[in-house]
Amino acid sequence: MIRKPGMSVRLKLTLSYAGFLMLAGALLLGAVGLFLLNYQDRALEVMPVVMAPSGRDLIKDFAPDAAVVMLLLLVFGLLGGWVLAGRMLAPLTRITAATRRASTGSLAHRIEMEGRDDEFRELADSFDAMLARLDAHVAEQRRFAANASHELRTPLAITQSLLEVARNDPDRDSGELDERLRVVNARAIELTEALLLLSRADQRSFTREPVDLSLLAEEAAETLLPLAEKNGVAIETSGDITAVRGSRALLLQLTTNLLHNAIVHNLPEGGTVRVRTTASPTWSTLTVENTGEAVDPQLVWTFTEPFQRGTERIRRDHAGVGLGLAIVKSIAQAHDGVLALAPGSSGGLCVTVRLPGGPMSFGDG
Template sequence: MTAPTGRPVDRAPGPSVRLRLTLSYTGFLLLAGVLLLAAVWVFLLRYVPERALIVPGSTGGTATPGVFPVRSELLRVFAPRAAVVMAVLLLLGLVGGWFLAGRMLAPVARITDATRLAATGSLSHRIRLPGRRDEFRELADAFDTMLARLDAHVAEQRRFAANASHELRTPLATTKALLEVARTDPDRDTEELLARLQVVNTRAIDLTEALLLLGRAEQRSFTRERVDLSLAAEEATETLLPLAEKHGVALETGGELTTLTVGSPALLLQLTTNLVHNAIVHNLPTGGRVWIDTAVRGDRALLTVENTGEQLTAAQVATLTEPFRRGTERVHSDHAGVGLGLAIVRSIAQAHDGALALTPRPGGGLRVTVGLPAAEAPTGGGQTRA
């Protein structure tokens, strides 16, 4: 166990679980032996008289006739033998209990070893406990699953850090190069230099803000409120309408008038804006279209953004939510963005206990569906809009 600071808790040493199991097993075995011997003794006392009268010739021997204390004699003979039985049970309980406890705790030892390896940063090790399913094997399988997810998450974070470093270095290197050129060439056009520096600086700011937004979404550090996805879709559409007109893309909104969920209004608006922006930018050169639809299906509030565009394969679509993953057209576009649009959408959806689904359209383009937990609609909701 670790303290909140991450350092191990300093605990006083105590008896091992194996020793405690052994003592428990031995104690139970001794208790069972005592109860068994007590039952035998009570049975004997029930049918053996306290005293017995011996008459001449009844025993077939030469015993002296008279009255003898039978129970006391029986106790004298029974007690040493009972003590021997209890000693054997004690020895058997200690030896057998220690062996059985070791066999039972062997899976725990393997899980502990794997935990120690994981604590040192080795996430590739797996327990893979053999045998049929039981409590220990379910624990080991759950631990293996956790290690696999952690390993994948750490690998993804390392790729993300490397990509982010590369993306941040690019505008800084460009700025440095422009400044060096300006210093060595006093006759260079200052207005052109300032314009290029502004473009590079704007890109660096956009990238930094996107990284901050992505981190905020992953930490879930926001207050949850009721949010209408249909209103978020309308606001995003109105904001990006000039960009759509510039690209010659027609925007269409539809679906239910009220599509309620619970979450951060700012983050869900950013999610919607990113989807609509991507749909506009990655579209046909002319005559492109974007459809934005909201609906409630069961306990899910759905936001769907669909656009025309180039033909995509399922393999290409599967990589679009990775950070800094860009399509072929995105690199050469004037609105290339920073490669975090769909990565931010996925993180925001996951932070709201939702899911993101991407599928290629048969005629070209992309269909993106975000499913979030639905909130209760007010009376009279569920109307549709054109």
């Protein structure tokens, strides 16, 4: 936005301070003048007329001194106001400098303003917190771009290698080549669809409608039952009607990803996945907890980053493309929800998703 040049805030404060001081001085001098005139009237009652000066002479004698005082007040007000305004606006100058540095892409700088709490320090702390979030977000996006490029390049490189081998060996079994190409292509398609879903969740480009999380949990459990039986994992679902407003497709994807993740990262045999939904007047909660080996609490927070598959955890086939929990996090945030991860009480992982909801969600228009 192009703006016309104007006075600085420091100059405005200086003029305001000087003007207020001049006004206060004028009122004070006026009060003194009235006091002197009143004092003259009383003096006439006890003093001879020849010794008492007239009112005009008194004002004439008082006016030059008053003008000198007003001039001194003006000079003092301008100088004092300029200094005081500079000291008061010094924190704002630091904030402006930090803002300019941030606008050039330097997000590592922090104001870190010292002193007791006031409006400027509250603004500086808020700005520092915003820079920290932006810095973390930019770093996460850079890692995501690098990992996504690597993940997308892998199936393409494998496809190119298979095609080169087939070209150099005309007698190679085409059926085996076709099958391997089909598997690699399916993985590339799965990864691309996951990236598109992640982008859709981040953009919040969906229509909100009443959704029951308990029904989604049962649907996801039914869909993934063959995978659970194959891996020897039992699925337990419980909970009452849990109402939220959001995209049914995205929330089903969230539930499916959590359940899929709990199945493939479980015990080799005799594993369990517990899915529970609960509702409160303001929140609806989905909890998915699985058995498994103990999870390092220091590594739990990394599981929601894209392409972080938790290499220390037990993995099976259908381990996915490394975007499962990242998609869950994005969908939860797109629905103004909160995702929390913690080691399970008896090993494994406990994932909790809290979404705004309540009993009235289905009745909203």
